[in-house]
Amino acid sequence: MKYIAAFLILLCSYSLSGQEHQIVQLKDSDLPEAKITRNETFDGNALWGYMNGGADVYLEYGFKDIRVQEFTIGDEKVKAEIYLMDTPGSAFGIYSIKTYKCTTSDSAHTPDCLNSYQYQAAKGPVYISVINGSGGRQARASTFRIGKAILDKIDAPQFSIPAFRDVGQDYFQQSQVKMIKGPLGLQNIVPKWIGLFDNSAAYEFYYLKLKIIDENISVADIIFPERKAMDIFINDFKNFKPRHSDKVFGLKQLTDSSVRIYEAKTLNTVIQKELKGFGFSEME
DSSP states (O other): OHHHHHHHHHHHHHHHHHHHHHSOOOOGGGOTTOEEEEEEEEEGGGHHHHHTSOHHHHHHHTEEEEEEEEEEETTEEEEEEEEEESSHHHHHHHHHHHOOSOSEESOSSSSEEEOSSEEEEEETTEEEEEEESSOOHHHHHHHHHHHHHHHHTOOOOOOOOSSOTTSOTTSOOGGGOEEEOSHHHHHHHOGGGGGGGTTOSSOEEEEEEEEETTEEEEEEEEEOSSHHHHHHHHHHHHHHGGGGTTSEEEEEEEETTEEEEEEESOOOHHHHHHHHTTTOOOOO
8 A cells, every 4th residue: 555655656656747847948158148036826726816807818718837038138128938838729829819910930840930129939838928128129139039948948840720720721721710608708809799609608619800902701621529509509600690790691501510700791793702712602
């Protein structure tokens, strides 16, 4: 019995150690030009205290731990937040709803977004956000350099979204896709669809907003854990359409537990051609 207890203690210790090492960090030797002024970790219980609001959406997507590192490079101060999420899909999801107005994107062979003040990326189960305070050219370069150094420490393949796989690359780019898996993500990205999911307890969907000439159309692949959940959604979808008669909606079942839907203001020839590229052959 004592050998079993000793083995369990050793196994637990190994697991905790492995988990700790999953939250990558930069060391002085990784950035000789920078001085590390802060290096802390927070788990799910401490996330509210660290963020002082806004933690719930990370928990909705599957947050595990965060490492916060701060750097001084010359006169610039830069902060890196390294989030360890449950899965690569969770990391991509939180990344997708946090990114906008990217000056450059997908520059590091993984989903990433750079602007003057921030660099964000998702790789494996890790989402990173690196922020500077000045927005200057040098600060932007330092922000990207720190982010790239973090990504280089993550050994994981690029995440491939499980959606729109039958759609040609001419119709969309992965950087346009938003992944939603709960009411907070839904409220952030597609609040107009909240009523569609009133009776859906579990789902994740991949959302595209496309601008066709002067009009926007929305397309989403929605994945449910089982057929029953999908059937409930399809019924809610049928009831949702009459309450929004100023829009045109369509639904196509993809598998026994997934559907694709669209929303458009009109169905002119150009929009119909675009929707056919997403597999909608019959439109209202």
